[in-house]
Amino acid sequence: MWDKRRRQSGPRGGLFHVQDSFRRAMVGFGEGEFVRLRDEFGNEWRGSGELQTDGTVRYRLRDSSGRAITGISEKNGLILRDDRGNVWRGFVD
Numbered sequence: 119m120w121d122k123r124r125r126q127s128g129p130r131g132g133l134f135h136v137q138d139s140f141r142r143a144m145v146g147f148g149e150g151e152f153v154r155l156r157d158e159f160g161n162e163w164r165g166s167g168e169l170q171t172d173g174t175v176r177y178r179l180r181d182s183s184g185r186a187i188t189g190i191s192e193k194n195g196l197i198l199r200d201d202r203g204n205v206w207r208g209f210v211d
Contacts, residue, residue, distance in 0.1 A: 136196060136208030144206065153177060163187060 189198030
């Protein structure tokens, strides 16, 4: 009747570490669907991660200026692209 095992209903959280090709870094955390990253200039990026049917997670983040970063992750690998075309690669711990 009741299963004691906990099922994952959303994306898993953790610590995010991403870098672009210029070695600029963003770090932050995610808890469930909520994600918050901070870049080296102090800009804060907030958004959400949506679990897809194939097990990947699609991320959509915005900063206070309205700039956007979107991307996808499989397992621990993460690829994001900002609105200027820069690609950010990293992982989730």
